[in-house]
Amino acid sequence: MQLRLLAFDHPDSLTLTAAVQREYVVRYGEEDVTPVEPAQFAPPNGLFAVGYLDDRPVACGGWRRVAEAEDGVGPDDAELKRMFVLPDARGRGLARSLLVYLEVSARDAGCHRMVLETGTEQPEAMALYRSEGYEPIPNFGTYREHPLSRCFAKSLLDVAGLPAVG
Structure with missing residues (x-):
């Protein structure tokens, strides 16, 4: 997979984030209504990446710095958003x-x-996050009171490796 750093509102990013929203509708009956602004995913306070196979966008994900302390998360935290892989690339x-x-x-x-x-x-x-060392934390954000919501966190202080973008 080749990763490209793109704006959250780049056409390929929009195509994949629309696909993840359709998946949320299938699984939960509605789209994710968590407020997101494209500027939140711009360095240095965020990042959005799209993965390509044979020049076809098939995966996406990003993070944004938590702006204000709320519900146990704060400005030293990055919030993972819109992780998604198209079904035929899973x-x-x-x-x-x-x-x-x-x-x-x-x-x-x-x-x-x-x-x-x-x-x-x-x-x-949830299985992926747990296998990568994420631990359950109290719910935060838009869905903190939703009975199906689950929140996780992982310390980044010991994360090894250097990112490579093709």
Whole structure:
């Protein structure tokens, strides 16, 4: 997979984020309504990456620095958003590779911890995060009171490796 750093509102980013929203509708009955602004994913306070196979965008994900302390998360944290791999590209380790890249880039930007919100209807996502050392934390953000919401965090202080973008 070749990773390219793109704006959150780049056409390929928009195509993939629309696909993840359709997946949320299938799994939860509605789109994710968490407020996101494209500028939040611009360095140095964020980043958005799109993964390509044979010049076809198949995966995406990004992080944004938490702006204000709330619900146990704060400005030293990076929030993982819009991690997604198209169904026909799954099972190749693309999400894991993208996650590692995002962790390293957030650490290199000065973030100490990666936090995320997912849900019970995404068991494969929860399994990936747990296998990469994420631990459950109290819910935060838009869905903190939702019964299907699950939040996780991982320290970035010991994350090894340097990101490589092809």
